[in-house]
Amino acid sequence: MAASDVAVGIIFLSQTVVGALGNSSLLLHYLVLYFTGYRVRHTDLILQHMFVANLLTLLCRGVPQTVAAFGVKDFLSDFGCKLLFYLHRVGRGVSIGSTCLLSVFQAIKISPADSSCSGLKVKSPKYIGFSIYLSWILYLLVNIMIISHMTGKRRNNNITSMKDYGYCSSVHPDKTSQSLYAVLLTFPDALCVGLMLWASSSMVLILHRHKQRMQHVHKTRSLRSSPESRATKTILLLVSTFVFFYTLSCIFQVCVIVIYNPHWLLVKMGAIVAGSFPALSPFLLMSRDSSASRLSLSGIRNRKIPNVRRNV
Structure with missing residues (x-):
């Protein structure tokens, strides 16, 4: 086994273990709160689905990549390859959708009362559950096409029209199918990235205007101490990190698709970059506070509401 393969395997293993622990710990935290009847914020439902999607993304790509990097060959059947790639794509898509929904909801929440979004402030919490489940359904349907392209490596070693991913392969589709597939996936x-950029720009503008107004108001709580401001800055950090890694991931994916026989290092680097945001996002949320994220954990009310579940 080459030293480079061992190094790549250690990177995949570290990324998968650390990311899975971070996402599962926060997901477990929310489940405990749910079953003990604490009242939390509306955005917590979005975060729960984001953590589930992140776990799918990390485990369905990181585990087989780690196993393959450490020298285990042809350990997945055709069905296993199709299932893992499909779940990975669904998890990745829902992670994107959740981040988008989180940023849009926060932009609506902090918008001024006299803005065009004022009417959505009351209505938007009612549609959070519908929106997140619609995201699951959308990506479950869109990514069905990947099932026909992915296959195991056991019976396809002599087929020249295969693209090697280390532990699975994909069949080169014709140009029409490839174009349709690219459009449906992209x-x-x-759309989600565009909405995130719009929401982030709106939040930055709102915070800037609010800061200017607060400079002329004395004996008023500063912008930094506002819970809404802290939550907004956390989401801005999350979105900016996502856009950075998503852009890098797209560059690697385009290179892998365009190049007929891409180098194994290019394929591995693309997989590492694709798993970076799901692995880092829970720690970005927690980094806003020493104990836990203000957005995700300090939204809990200090009082316990008996026999009352969260209203989303």
Whole structure:
């Protein structure tokens, strides 16, 4: 086994273990709160689904990549390859959708009372559950096409039209199918990224205007101490990190698709970059406070509401 393979395997293993621990710990935290009847914020439902999607993304790509990097060959059947790639794509898509929904909801929440979004402030919490489940359904349907392209490596070693991913392979589709497949996969992601950029720009503008107004107001709580401001800055950090890694991931994916026989290092680097945001996002949320994120954990009310579940 080459030293480079061992190094790549250690990176995949570290990324998967650390990311899975971070996402599962926060997900477990929310489940405990749910079953003990604490009242938390509306955005917590979005975060719960984000953590589930992140776990799918990390485990369905990180585990087989780690096993393959440490020298285990042809350990997945055709069905296993199709299932893992499909779940990975669904998890990745829902992670994008959750981040988008989180940023849009926060932009609406902190918008001024006289803005065009004022009417959505009351209505938006009612549609959070519908929106997140619609995201799951959308990506479950869109990514069905990947099932026909992915296959195991056991019976396809002599086929020249295969693209090697280390532990699985994909069949080169014809140009028409490839174009349709690329559009179907890219359009929802591009739409989510566009909405995130719009929401982030709106939040930055709102915070800037609010800061200017507060400079002329004395004996008023500063912007830094505002819970809404802290939550907004946390989401801005999350979105900016996502856009950075998503852009890098897209560059690697385009290179892998365009190049007929891409180098194994290019494929591995693309997989590492794709798993970076799911692995880092829970720690970005927790980094806003020494104990836990203000957004995700300090939204809990100090009082316990008996026999009352969260209203989303």
